[in-house]
Amino acid sequence: MLTGRRYLLAFTDDQVAYAEQVGAVCRAVWNTALEQRREYRRRGGFIGYVEQARQMAEAKKDPHCAWLADAPSHTLQQTLRDLERACKTHGTWKVRWRSKSRTAPSFRFPDPHHIAVRRLNRRWGEVRLPKFGPVRFRWTRPLGGTIRNATVSRSGGRWHISFCVEDGVSEATPNGKPPVGVDRGVAVAVATSDGDMWDQEFVTPGEAVRLRRLQQQLSRSLRVHGRNRRSGRRDSVRAALARLNARIRDRRADFAARTAVRLVRNHGTVVVEDLRIRNMTASAKGTIEQPGRNVRQKAGLNRAILAKGWAGFLLRLQHVARYHGAQIVKVNPAYTSQTCNACTHVARESRESQAVFRCVACRHQDNADVNAAKNILAAGLAVTGRGDLAVGRSVKRQPPERLTA
Template identity: 85%
Template sequence: MLTGRRYLLAFMPEQAAYAETVGAICRAVWNTALEQRREYRRRGAWINYSEQARQMAEAKKDPDCGWLADAPSHTLQQTLRDLERACKTHGTWKVRWRSKTRTAPSFRFPDPEQIAVRRLSRRWGEVRLPKFGPVRFRWTRPLGGVIRNATVSRDGGRWYISFCVEDGVAEAAPNGKPPIGVDRGVAVAVATSDGGLDDRAFVTRGEAVRLKRLQQRLSRSLRVHGRNHGSNRRDNVRAEIGRLNARIRHRRVDFAAQEAVRLVRGHGLVAVERLRIKDMTASARGTVEQPGRNVKAKAGLNRAILSKGWGGFLLKLEHAARYHGAKIEKVNPAYTSQTCNACKHVAPESRKSQAVFRCVACGHQDHADVNAAKNILAAGLAVTGRGDLGATRSAKRQPSARLTA
């Protein structure tokens, strides 16, 4: 299977400056190619990767575009391939621009023959990249397979390299262990149908105070010549905020990875809700004609949802399930928090508070998130046993009791 290995790079100062240059060139190629695709769509035409790659090769010969030749050619071609895949998946008009201030520089080397890795010591390794030469990185774990490609990116002021590796491991067979339901929440990150409540504070109290002060300093710092050109003080504050957010993000990723492995190791089926996080965290600001209501409360809820990393946790679950023989079943989230797991009565009044669920019909009482996780598990078992009733799947039904008797 294909998997990833991420390591911390130890760039020399000139290599770090060159990496910034390559990232800026790839960002310019992405934005220019995206605008070209949109202009073609306005005219009712279409342009593909092959034509854009040919035009980029011609542009390198132009003295005004000679800066394109400063970057490795394969990274620019891979940028165009990534753009074409994004346009085919999401549509040309929904693909986002790459911002200088909001998008971290990143570029990929797709040819494994141009990537040479060797181990220097117990803690250090070396990778040779086109136009970079030898670059040292922290050897924190073995590669464990054949390298397919490598991606260099900056995160929180540090540079990392991510290898896509073919580890040669086949997908594990079903492990036959008991199923479990998982409810992703705001107050508690992960609640399971067996009564487990797992959470972690990703931000300490001191970090929250510091982050707020840094944001205040950022808002007061001087802006020069427009929105994207600020003073050195503003750039330094933004760098501090980026480092602090990276530390928080790493804790969130670590928690999601550990929880995912724990769940798939001990269970053969993990049922989760099919949540549309992008729609759930949409702004309630509204328009001038129809302004939104409770905008501040909705913004706070959006921040709380995003701070728990629901989407990243699901990705970790799906990745770990391949190695441990577990199945991830996504179910419809409708009424899972309002349904009594004991009598199946649906009533919003049964949820007395964020943590207390007391059924108004039968009096059953349970933790609200655990009750929802039990409903999610029941829905997952129903889908697994009888099949999805959607038009794209066949209705697999369990044999009736008369035939099995």
């Protein structure tokens, strides 16, 4: 199977400057190619990767576009391929621009023959990249397979390299272990139908104070300098914010990985809600004609949802399930938090608070998140067909009757 290996790079000052330059060139190629595709669409035409790659090769010969030759040619071609895939998946008009201030630089080397990796000692390894030369990185884990490609990116002021590796491991067969329902929440990140509840604070109290102070400093620097966004004070505050947010993201990713592994090791099927997180975290500001209601409360809820990392947890769950023989089932999330698991009565009044669920019909009482997880599990068993979760077919399930003429 294909998997990823991410390492911290130890760029020299010259390599950092060159990496920034390559990232800027790839960003310019992406934005130019996207605008070209949109202009063709406006005129009723179409242009694809092959034609854009040919035109880019011709543009390198132009003295005014000589800066294109500064970046490795394979990274520019891969940028056009990524744009082609994004336009086919989301549509030309929904693909976003790459901003200089908001988009972290990233570029990929698609040819494994141009990537050479060797281990220097217990802590350090070395990779040779086109036009970069030898680059050292922290050897935190073995590669464990054959390299397919490599991506260089910047996160939190530090540069990383991610190898796509073919580990030679085939997808595991279903393990036949008992199923479990998982409810993702705001107060508690993960609650299961077995009664387990896992949560973690990703921001310490001191970091929360520092985060608010840095955001205030960033706001003041914007007001003081106006349209001059390249001020030294603003850049230093943004760098400090990036480092702090990267530390928080790393904690969130670590929690998601550990929790996902616990679930797939002990269960054969993990049932989760098919949540549309992007719609759930949309702004409630509205328009001038129809202004939104409870905008500040909705903004706080959006931040709380995004802080728990629901999407990242599901992605990690799907990744590790391949190695442990677990199945991930998504179910409709409608009324899972308002339904009594004991008598299936649906009522909003049954959920007295965030943590307490007391059915108004049968007076069944349980933790609200655990009750929701049990409803999610029941919906998942219905989706999989009367709970037939093992490798073989359940003997309790009767074959369908054949119609006779």
